[in-house]
Amino acid sequence: MDRKIEFIKPEYEVTIGSAYFCLIKERTNTDISYEDTVLEVPTIKTLGLTRTVSELEVYASGILFDYLNRTAGANIALNAVTLPAYLLDRIEGAAKDAGFTFNRTNDIEREFAFGYWGENSDGSFMFYWHPVCKLTPTEENHQTRTAEIPDPERNYAVRVIPYNNLWRTRYNTNADKEAGYKPLEKAQFFLMPIYREDQIPEREKADADTDTPPTDPPQDPPTDPDDD
8 A cells, every 4th residue: 555644834914015006907808907006005914714605405305415615706894904995985986076985875986806824834925806896884983082092993894705706826935946936026916906817927947056056167277386
């Protein structure tokens, strides 16, 4: 018998990093047009993602014959110090006039791409893009100041909407490194939301000889002064 036991010590996430927002200008059945600017927001405290799953139990001949499930989207509970008021106004479709903001009952909310990254225990990273999202209303809480300094936080809810059956693009720097590539930097991955396989950024092949010390170039033998 050739069966064996292999010991694996997996890496684990130690912190979440910045969040990224990129508003959608227009989307069709085949393409999404995003705005040119991706906003990075380094105020995230916690992020919880819950998949929305459609399930089907198939019974036949008196037994459970099969079980099917499909991810129909996801809900993200986002806890942050705050999100920029400028960003929220644009996402909510509010009208602005200098210092005035008008939130109407018939405001049309904007769709956006939402991304974030996490750092792992071994120093590697996981990058995420959700190509189509909407912000759903949550409670707004206000409290008085006391003798203690409060820890500022706001809660937001992000609804992930599948686009052509894709609801998330995930990138692992360790997996790319093991495949022989030089891992992408954050700026390379988050420069544009990714929602198709042909949008993968170009990566450089890692140098196979990086662990080999460089060889000094050949030098001419020293000359004897008495030979002159």
